[in-house]
Amino acid sequence: MTASDRLDESTLQGLRARLRGRLLRPGDPGYDAARTVDNAMIDRRPAAIVRCAGVADVRTAVDFARERKLVVSVRGGGHNVAGNAVCDGGLMIDCSPMKGVRVDPVTRTARAEPGVTWGDFDLETQAFGLATTGGVISTTGIAGLTLGGGVGWLNGRFGLACDNLIAADVVTADGGLLHASEQEHEDLFWGLRGGGGNFGIVTSFAYQLHALGPMVLSGPVFHPATRAREVLRFFREFTATAPDELTTYAGLLTGPDGTPLVGIVPCYAGPPERGEKLVEPLRKFGPPVVDQIGPMPYLAVQHMFDPAFPPGRFNYWKSSLASRVSDELVEAVVDHMARVPSPHSAVMLEHYHGAYARKRPDETAYHHRATTYDVVIIANWTDRADTDRNVAWARSLFQAVQPQVSSGVYVNFLDADDGADRVRAAYGANYDRLVELKRRYDPTNFFRMNQNIRPA
Numbered sequence: 001m002t003a004s005d006r007l008d009e010s011t012l013q014g015l016r017a018r019l020r021g022r023l024l025r026p027g028d029p030g031y032d033a034a035r036t037v038d039n040a041m042i043d044r045r046p047a048a049i050v051r052c053a054g055v056a057d058v059r060t061a062v063d064f065a066r067e068r069k070l071v072v073s074v075r076g077g078g079h080n081v082a083g084n085a086v087c088d089g090g091l092m093i094d095c096s097p098m099k100g101v102r103v104d105p106v107t108r109t110a111r112a113e114p115g116v117t118w119g120d121f122d123l124e125t126q127a128f129g130l131a132t133t134g135g136v137i138s139t140t141g142i143a144g145l146t147l148g149g150g151v152g153w154l155n156g157r158f159g160l161a162c163d164n165l166i167a168a169d170v171v172t173a174d175g176g177l178l179h180a181s182e183q184e185h186e187d188l189f190w191g192l193r194g195g196g197g198n199f200g201i202v203t204s205f206a207y208q209l210h211a212l213g214p215m216v217l218s219g220p221v222f223h224p225a226t227r228a229r230e231v232l233r234f235f236r237e238f239t240a241t242a243p244d245e246l247t248t249y250a251g252l253l254t255g256p257d258g259t260p261l262v263g264i265v266p267c268y269a270g271p272p273e274r275g276e277k278l279v280e281p282l283r284k285f286g287p288p289v290v291d292q293i294g295p296m297p298y299l300a301v302q303h304m305f306d307p308a309f310p311p312g313r314f315n316y317w318k319s320s321l322a323s324r325v326s327d328e329l330v331e332a333v334v335d336h337m338a339r340v341p342s343p344h345s346a347v348m349l350e351h352y353h354g355a356y357a358r359k360r361p362d363e364t365a366y367h368h369r370a371t372t373y374d375v376v377i378i379a380n381w382t383d384r385a386d387t388d389r390n391v392a393w394a395r396s397l398f399q400a401v402q403p404q405v406s407s408g409v410y411v412n413f414l415d416a417d418d419g420a421d422r423v424r425a426a427y428g429a430n431y432d433r434l435v436e437l438k439r440r441y442d443p444t445n446f447f448r449m450n451q452n453i454r455p456a
């Protein structure tokens with residue numbers, strides 16, 4: 001009999017009575033919605049789900065699971081491709097109902113709860129003309145994204161999302177609540193900035209904000225995929241001299257009418273008129289078949305790619321960080337995209353530079369400051385029956401690019417089948433220090449449904 005089998009109704013009634021939020025069991029209304037995450041590949045069934053209404057619920061859930069030796073998983077925005085937010089059999093601690101955001105325009109800081117998405121967060125901060133680095137999709141959770149690092153359009157100017165974290169409240173494995181910052185529990189604070197969900201459940205994130213917008217300069221240019229080689233080489237040159245304000249991604253994808261395309265998307269994080277001259281080469285090169293670059297609200301930029309990533313599709317991702325975009329890398333990507341099995345799949349080349357790259361690799365737990373490109377292979381499809389060929393395609397491209405990329409990988413892009421060596425590579429040279437920290441804050445590895453750092 002497993003621990004979760006011992007969860008009889010009277011035990012659960014006792015837990016229910018101590019919660020402000022709901023407790024869901026299989027069969028309860030809302031149970032299936034709560035266990036469903038973004039990636040349709042993930043179909044797990046927790047024995048119970050605590051829909052946390054606040055910090056007290058999180059602590060109660062942690063104590064309950066620890067006392068009964070239950071596996072726990074922690075859910076924020078539910079976007080993680082590896083699906084670690086949901087466990088089979090154990091207790092899912094679902095923080096997604098915790099959606100408070102409080103902006104202080106005087107100190108230019110914000111406090112946000114772990115169920116907040118970047119769409120929620122940006123709406124609140126932009127109401128005061130403020131922002132901080134977040135992900136490029138509005139539905140991604142601030143929690144998982146920040147704890148793993150957090151790349152997005154403002155990287156060049158303001159660094160990673162975790163570089164802008166100034167404090168966090170953390171429920172630890174013993175049910176205690178710690179406040180971590182540069183002044184208190186500095187070691188834990190260091191680990192929270194790139195070490196993922198290994199050390200506890202963050203119930204409050206405090207961020208440094210910056211004046212931004214409301215208008216920035218962004219939007220894609222597209223070329224036919226027949227020109228992909230030239231376009232990606234041009235992207236390499238264009239990004240080499242980009243100022244901090246200008247973050248640019250390139251991608252190979254299929255247009256809505258089935259046309260294979262290569263796109264470049266800049267975001268100039270400053271007054272649009274100042275960015276115009278900088279993005280001019282993007283308009284002149286080609287010229288593109290579609291040019292949608294123009295001034296737009298930062299909020300619109302943050303929603304720009306939402307339609308391309310609707311929830312509920314099957315996802316399988318492979319990615320590697322690279323210090324350069326070699327001709328051979330371009331060749332492998334172009335060659336594989338010519339036989340991509342799904343029109344929803346894409347390969348992104350993301351450029352991380354500026355403030356991102358100026359931090360020392362050991363300044364936060366996020367290590368990879370010197371590798372400034374991320375090659376992200378996103379296999380994305382709608383029918384379960386197509387799983388094998390989509391996964392095979394992504395794996396084949398991943399193998400093909402290996403000689404051209406580093407062994408480093410961004411922890412938040414790891415998939416469920418990335419083994420311990422890849423997890424270790426994600427933490428890079430910071431791994432041993434993270435193991436020490438894990439020993440200190442979670443010696444029994446209570447929090448292990450994550451890109452796990454084993455305490456021993």
Ligand SMILES: Cc1cc2nc3c(=O)[nH]c(=O)nc-3n(C[C@H](O)[C@H](O)[C@H](O)COP(=O)(O)OP(=O)(O)OC[C@H]3O[C@@H](n4cnc5c(N)ncnc54)[C@H](O)[C@@H]3O)c2cc1C
Nearest residue numbers: 076077078079080084114135136141143144145151197202
């Ligand atoms: C379509 C799409 C677009 C993406 N775009 C970006 C991007 O632009 N930039 C980027 O950096 N990443 C991006 N990601 C990756 C994203 O950062 C990770 O998937 C991240 O884990 C999502 O966080 P979440 O809270 O939504 O995830 P969840 O699936 O809810 O959580 C993921 C993990 O984070 C941990 N966790 C969650 N909440 C807490 C908490 N309160 N305390 C402690 N640990 C917690 C847990 O270990 C959990 O398993 C994208 C992912 C997708 C699917």
